[in-house]
Amino acid sequence: MNFFKNHEHKMNNSNSVSKTIKFLTLALLFIGFTSCSNDNDDTPLLEVESQTISNLQATQSADYTTTPPTIIGDYIKFSFETGSTTTGNDWDIAFRGSTIIVNGGEATAQDQPARTSSTGAYIATGTLASITTVDNSLLKSDSSTNGLAIPTGSGNGWYNYDPTNHIISPIPGKIIVVKTNSGKYAKLEILSYYENSTPNDDLSNSQFYTFNYVYQPNEGVTTF
Amino acid sequence: MANLYRMSLNKNNILIFFLIFFSGVSFSQEEIITIQDSTKTKILGDVIITATRTMRQLSSLPLPVQLISKKEISNVNSMRLNDILNEQTGLITVPDFGGGEGIQLQGLDSQYTLILVDGVPLIGRSAGTLDISRITVGNIKQIEIVKGASSSLYGSEALGGVINIITETPKHGLNGNIHSRVGSFDTYDSNLNIGYRKQKLAMNAFVNSFISGGYDLNDNDALNTVEPFKNYTFNSKLTYDFTNKTNLFLSGRYYAQNQDYIASEDLKGDSNINEWNAHLKLSHMYSDKWSSYFEFYTTRYKADEYLNNPDNSRFSESNFNQLLLRPEMRATFSPTDKSAFIGGLGWNHETLVRTDFSSQPEFNSPYAYLQHDTNPTEKLNLILGARFDSHSEYESQFSPKAAIRYELTEKLAVKGSVGYGFKAPDFRQLYFDFSNSTVGYTVLGYNAVISKINELEAQGQIANSVVPLSDFDDELKPENSVSINIGADYNPTSNLKLSINAFRNNIDDLIDTRVIANKTNGQNVFSYYNVHKVYTQGLEFNSTLKLSNQLKISGGYQLLFAKDKEAESAFKNGDIYARLTPSSPSFKLKKEDYFGLYNRSRHMANFKVFYEFPQWNLDANIRGTYRSKYGLFDTNGNNYLDAYDDFVEGYSVWDIAINKTIYKNYQLGFGIDNLFGFTDTQNISNISGRIIYGKLNIQF
Numbered sequence: 001m002n003f004f005k006n007h008e009h010k011m012n013n014s015n016s017v018s019k020t021i022k023f024l025t026l027a028l029l030f031i032g033f034t035s036c037s038n039d040n041d042d043t044p045l046l047e048v049e050s051q052t053i054s055n056l057q058a059t060q061s062a063d064y065t066t067t068p069p070t071i072i073g074d075y076i077k078f079s080f081e082t083g084s085t086t087t088g089n090d091w092d093i094a095f096r097g098s099t100i101i102v103n104g105g106e107a108t109a110q111d112q113p114a115r116t117s118s119t120g121a122y123i124a125t126g127t128l129a130s131i132t133t134v135d136n137s138l139l140k141s142d143s144s145t146n147g148l149a150i151p152t153g154s155g156n157g158w159y160n161y162d163p164t165n166h167i168i169s170p171i172p173g174k175i176i177v178v179k180t181n182s183g184k185y186a187k188l189e190i191l192s193y194y195e196n197s198t199p200n201d202d203l204s205n206s207q208f209y210t211f212n213y214v215y216q217p218n219e220g221v222t223t224f
Numbered sequence: 225m226a227n228l229y230r231m232s233l234n235k236n237n238i239l240i241f242f243l244i245f246f247s248g249v250s251f252s253q254e255e256i257i258t259i260q261d262s263t264k265t266k267i268l269g270d271v272i273i274t275a276t277r278t279m280r281q282l283s284s285l286p287l288p289v290q291l292i293s294k295k296e297i298s299n300v301n302s303m304r305l306n307d308i309l310n311e312q313t314g315l316i317t318v319p320d321f322g323g324g325e326g327i328q329l330q331g332l333d334s335q336y337t338l339i340l341v342d343g344v345p346l347i348g349r350s351a352g353t354l355d356i357s358r359i360t361v362g363n364i365k366q367i368e369i370v371k372g373a374s375s376s377l378y379g380s381e382a383l384g385g386v387i388n389i390i391t392e393t394p395k396h397g398l399n400g401n402i403h404s405r406v407g408s409f410d411t412y413d414s415n416l417n418i419g420y421r422k423q424k425l426a427m428n429a430f431v432n433s434f435i436s437g438g439y440d441l442n443d444n445d446a447l448n449t450v451e452p453f454k455n456y457t458f459n460s461k462l463t464y465d466f467t468n469k470t471n472l473f474l475s476g477r478y479y480a481q482n483q484d485y486i487a488s489e490d491l492k493g494d495s496n497i498n499e500w501n502a503h504l505k506l507s508h509m510y511s512d513k514w515s516s517y518f519e520f521y522t523t524r525y526k527a528d529e530y531l532n533n534p535d536n537s538r539f540s541e542s543n544f545n546q547l548l549l550r551p552e553m554r555a556t557f558s559p560t561d562k563s564a565f566i567g568g569l570g571w572n573h574e575t576l577v578r579t580d581f582s583s584q585p586e587f588n589s590p591y592a593y594l595q596h597d598t599n600p601t602e603k604l605n606l607i608l609g610a611r612f613d614s615h616s617e618y619e620s621q622f623s624p625k626a627a628i629r630y631e632l633t634e635k636l637a638v639k640g641s642v643g644y645g646f647k648a649p650d651f652r653q654l655y656f657d658f659s660n661s662t663v664g665y666t667v668l669g670y671n672a673v674i675s676k677i678n679e680l681e682a683q684g685q686i687a688n689s690v691v692p693l694s695d696f697d698d699e700l701k702p703e704n705s706v707s708i709n710i711g712a713d714y715n716p717t718s719n720l721k722l723s724i725n726a727f728r729n730n731i732d733d734l735i736d737t738r739v740i741a742n743k744t745n746g747q748n749v750f751s752y753y754n755v756h757k758v759y760t761q762g763l764e765f766n767s768t769l770k771l772s773n774q775l776k777i778s779g780g781y782q783l784l785f786a787k788d789k790e791a792e793s794a795f796k797n798g799d800i801y802a803r804l805t806p807s808s809p810s811f812k813l814k815k816e817d818y819f820g821l822y823n824r825s826r827h828m829a830n831f832k833v834f835y836e837f838p839q840w841n842l843d844a845n846i847r848g849t850y851r852s853k854y855g856l857f858d859t860n861g862n863n864y865l866d867a868y869d870d871f872v873e874g875y876s877v878w879d880i881a882i883n884k885t886i887y888k889n890y891q892l893g894f895g896i897d898n899l900f901g902f903t904d905t906q907n908i909s910n911i912s913g914r915i916i917y918g919k920l921n922i923q924f
Contacts, residue, residue: 062745071746097746125799127810147688153742156690160863163665169861172810173801189809197807210807 105141313780324355348525373645394419407917410437
């Protein structure tokens with residue numbers, strides 16, 4: 001088995017050391033696991049995927065001629081399985097402005113895409129590396145009565161809004177854990193809300209998401 | 225007022241007093257008595273009234289107190305109150321975003337220190353800060369600073385301490401002075417002071433004009449850091465002794481300031497402040513034991529500002545108009561010369577008319593206080609006091625205080641005090657009704673929430689509530705604190721004075737804004753809540769060394785830890801994370817990574833050398849102040865100030881001054897404030913750079 005050589009680590013940051021250690025642990029466990037099993041069993045677990053998505057644009061604008069103002073913009077849907085945006089029903093989470101919705105539950109506003117699966121999410125506190133298991137009891141879908149699974153508003157969900165300089169910054173230590181539309185698990189850490197991770201002077205380059213995520217492609221495995 | 229001194233200066237105190245201040249002379253009983261008779265004015269100069277509301281000599285008090293004399297103020301050529309307070313141990317002025325400067329004391333913000341002039345409070349805290357640069361020091365006799373909660377005597381705002389500015393009283397005959405200081409940044413400070421005293425009547429008139437060209441630390445924008453301004457202070461006092469037992473005191477003060485108000489290249493206007501106060505006091509001494517005082521005080525503070533568009537049409541306007549009326553009666557009773565009681569009854573009536581308010585609020589608050597100051601033995605002094613403030617708009621407050629001082633030896637005394645302090649919710653926290661027209665968020669005062677939320681809801685502006693409206697059924701609680709001070713005074717030799725004080729202020733129910741609802745435009749509705757619990761604790765050290773009659777050296781230091789208790793436990797539990805760069809992955813912070821509250825330096829120090837050259841009638845001094853690094857806001861996204869945030873670097877500012885007296889009545893002065901021209905254009909807006917000045921003072 002060529003597990004170690006094939007492993008490609010795309011994260012290019014200070015986390016990569018602990019990441020690698022975790023992969024080694026995972027790999028050792030995996031080896032231990034497979035060595036006990038029949039050598040002819042050819043359904044080995046798939047490799048956990050770590051990716052960085054940069055500058056995912058999710059523009060929203062507001063029409064202030066109406067009262068209350070109308071918010072316009074498409075939700076940009078994202079699938080962890082493909083690691084890219086999608087326009088179909090196979091999405092897990094979708095972005096518009098600072099709002100993130102999940103493909104589960106029900107729409108909380110009329111202009112949101114219909115939910116087509118039982119995707120859920122919750123926000124855990126930790127680093128991307130330290131969140132190693134999914135707590136299924138915490139998973140929530142969007143709800144017209146209880147609000148979005150990932151709450152909006154400064155300090156409530158994934159970001160803080162600074163009313164003096166108007167910068168939206170991801171709260172350090174907030175990891176979004178997702179159960180995907182096909183019942184698998186992913187975790188992500190949003191790193192920036194601005195294009196190339198640097199807000200410009202008039203903040204016109206906002207609504208560009210950069211995030212790291214880890215996807216567990218194996219059915220029913222709740223660890224990363 | 226002279227009879228007051230006798231009451232609290234018992235023989236024992238007088239003795240200690242002379243031991244300290246006239247230690248150069250020998251200690252025979254006869255000599256002390258002679259000195260007492262001949263230097264009465266000198267005794268008065270070193271007593272303080274703020275700590276107990278009776279005359280007490282500074283060195284015998286069981287509380288941490290500081291006194292700044294007229295001599296020091298004129299030696300260092302201060303112009304405004306912030307200049308001189310900034311040089312005192314543990315005090316620092318912090319610029320407000322509105323342009324004013326508030327005082328930080330024992331690590332507590334400016335809204336927690338009560339500022340008095342001749343024992344009555346200044347008002348006009350439009351955003352919490354009382355701008356002390358409003359106050360000229362041209363007619364000040366002394367400044368008294370009492371640290372630690374003093375609500376037992378003064379009620380609201382005296383949570384961290386009290387600063388009382390005592391104005392000058394005229395000498396016999398007709399006399400006065402003209403004073404002018406001209407310095408960098410087109411700063412002109414001019415005083416005229418005329419006093420008259422004959423037999424029963426004393427009168428005094430004072431005028432100050434302060435003009436500044438402002439300054440600009442950042443050339444990249446259309447705005448100045450401080451726009452040009454001018455202000456005037458008029459103060460007159462009259463005292464009349466009907467008999468030697470019945471005295472009248474009348475004082476009036478008027479202050480007016482005009483400043484350019486520039487918001488951007490296109491939006492320009494004016495900002496005006498008008499303030500007046502009137503203070504009447506009638507005192508009567510019934511016997512050696514009983515005295516009473518009737519006092520009436522009223523003050524109004526008005527701030528108006530506007531901005532015009534380039535075509536001179538009005539862009540915005542705002543105004544603030546606060547009135548305080550306070551009748552107070554108090555009585556003192558001294559059964560023996562070792563014991564004094566003071567009790568008072570009063571009423572605060574306050575109104576405010578302000579832009580962006582839901583109503584025109586009115587506060588009514590009757591109060592009563594009682595204090596017992598006693599010396600059960602020669603070495604022991606005890607003060608017990610309490611005050612009750614009833615209030616129409618928030619929970620009534622009971623504020624007790626106890627203080628003790630014990631003389632271990634003639635050179636060493638220990639003292640301690642525990643007190644309760646509170647600060648009433650201000651009008652803004654109760655009645656604000658403000659929606660930002662460009663961004664779209666709304667801020668509501670606590671008492672305005674229920675009706676305004678329902679209104680917004682009816683207009684379809686509320687997306688969902690974050691907290692239930694029932695949270696606003698109870699009254700908002702005053703911010704309150706228990707403060708503890710423990711210290712010692714040690715005078716190992718006659719020319720060396722040392723004092724140390726450890727303090728802790730436990731502050732509860734701090735009011736902060738919190739999101740209460742989300743709006744359909746994606747913004748939030750904020751209101752005020754009793755949320756935080758914080759503490760400030762530290763150590764203050766002061767020393768004065770008189771090496772000769774010519775040379776005096778003093779040094780002070782404050783160590784400070786100011787922290788939010790919830791934040792402290794969040795760090796301890798490992799709930800707080802940070803990023804090294806804005807978009808790098810987060811990592812967990814440790815307990816020791818929490819730095820504390822914003823704008824607090826761990827270390828502050830001052831060092832001063834005063835030297836007199838009697839042969840030339842010249843005095844000179846050099847003074848330095850230091851503050852260590854501090855954080856102004858969170859820079860790494862976790863809403864806490866931690867070791868990985870950007871800090872304002874520590875700095876020191878050095879000042880020199882030289883004054884020469886010629887022909888007895890003329891004094892010429894020269895000095896440089898901020899000798900090395902320190903500025904931090906990004907972070908410190910109230911340090912303009914090097915200031916070179918000249919001064920002329922003429923006595924007549």
